[in-house]
Amino acid sequence: MRTKCLLTAIFISLCASLSLSTNAAAKIYIDVDSPNFQLFPIAICDFDPAAAGVAVKTLNAGFALAEETKRYLTMTGFFNPLNKKSFLEETNGNSPAAQINYSNWAMIGADYLVKGNIQQSEKETTAECRLFDVIKGELLFNKKYIAAGNDLKILARNIASDILFALTGDEGEFNTRIAFVSKKGQKGDIYTINYDGSDLKSMTNHRSIIIAPRWSPDGRFMAFTSFKDGNPEVYIRNLKNGSEKKVASFEGLNLCGYWSPDSKNLLLTLSKDGNEELYVLEVDTLNLHRLMHSYSIDVSPTWSPNGKKIAFVSNRGGSPQIYVMDADGNNIKRITFEGNYNTSPSWSPRGGRIAFEGLINGKYQIFTIDEEGNNLLQLTFDSANNETPSWSPSGRQIVYSSKTNLKSKICIMNANGLNVRILNENADSLAMPTWSPRFK
Amino acid sequence: MKRNFTWIGIFIVFVFGLTIFSGCSENKTVVKDGSSQEQQASTAQSSATTTTTDQEQSAKAQAAAEAGIADITFDFDKSNIRPDAREILKADADVFLKKGNWKIVIEGNCDERGTTEYNMALGERRAREAKKYLVNLGVKESRMKTISYGKERSVDPRHNEEAWAKNRRAHFVVITK
Structure with missing residues (x-):
């Protein structure tokens, strides 16, 4: 009896220490994808002017920089910036780390604290930013940022990026763009927009049916299908000089799929041999390699991040479903079984999970599933048709199109379906968003 | 000798270029006239008052020709030819067989629901199924x-x-020239 008790006690203490140790690990890099994840409570103080008696302009800049940093952090979906009115201390960016009264910040619920100062000259704006862990009472980083003129946006973006990196080990999506198709009537073109919703501009000038834009992972090219010359043909656009070349213009359907992780190959659906079939196109040589021989429709192929597998849509089972196979076309395995319409697979850059759209209760919604076909998760539930998911480079967010009969939106959400943000909204048709790699 | 070859080469390239060019322009008319029969009929009527160009004339001829050709429709997410569509295709085939000089472009379409890419393939499949049926006829x-x-x-x-049922169709565009 006693030994039993002892054993139980040991077992319980083992469990406790295990859970404690995972907690401790989580303090360093919190699993932001977990459904239980709590947003990081963070206090961001106004940036103080470095010198005393400066112009009102600099004071305002300090306020604006804090607000912008807050905005960027909120965008990531992992932060809960606390209301400044709750702060117990007068903000004083000049106080060294030792003088910070951490309990004053812990009391208002802040786990992290941002303080800094700002200096402006004719030519440039300099900001110094310090991030503190309130619970541990320590400085996480102290870094200087310089931007030309008074470009606070770029400062705030870099500060937010460093804070995110310090807490999650990931630099986030701040230096990415999202491409999508905007269509008026039947005339469409590819547009791109910054992650923060700024700088919307058109990329192509085809004024035709245009579909399936796909960034190359090295960020140098955009592949897509366009009806510019009457037939659906695959183009590759050089993003540096804007030149375009046709890489697949066979008889019938030429439909663009995803690039291989090394940006050397492009997956396509071609019907030239009498059936909608998957091919690999070697981009430099334009050599084609057919992946399979089946009578069914096979479309929307996407590589796994290690290039060893391919997910695609096939109706070989009677309805469009997601399948996974080896990159050489062998070992085909169906992974979706719920519902009778599952399409648009997109493989998370972190591996493991595949996002797709599925028909449920008469609407298309975004789901994720692991590559073995387990752990199905529905991410969107509203009354719009939510379609064509595409992962962010970090694999932590998903961009998708959300359409009702009246409105068309491009939205970003966290990989757990929370923190939906509208990136662009229009009465025209906005569709097929796709996330760029990180630009240097 | 070498020069001769160069000239022959240039000539071949030129002729080839011309063929491609004329091929392209033919394609363009096809795309332009790919809208519904009703629309074509109305453009044909309204253009009667304006000065008739060659293009309008050919559009008129095409509209008149296509007036006798019916579309076929499909079930949701299906590309098989339904029994009612078979009857329509038989009637269409009779016309095509009589007018041996016509070329026919079969346009596959889907309703607005579902994925753009998958529907692209489904539309192609519908057009090809219709073509196969006509070949058999x-x-x-x-x-x-x-x-x-x-x-x-x-x-x-x-x-x-009602709209979706109409949009899930194979449409026939006739090139009379």
């Missing part, structure tokens, strides 16, 4: 071409079952 394969517009070219823009 004796229409020469070389006279027919298929193109899919997926869900990008609805004839009925409404968002209901």
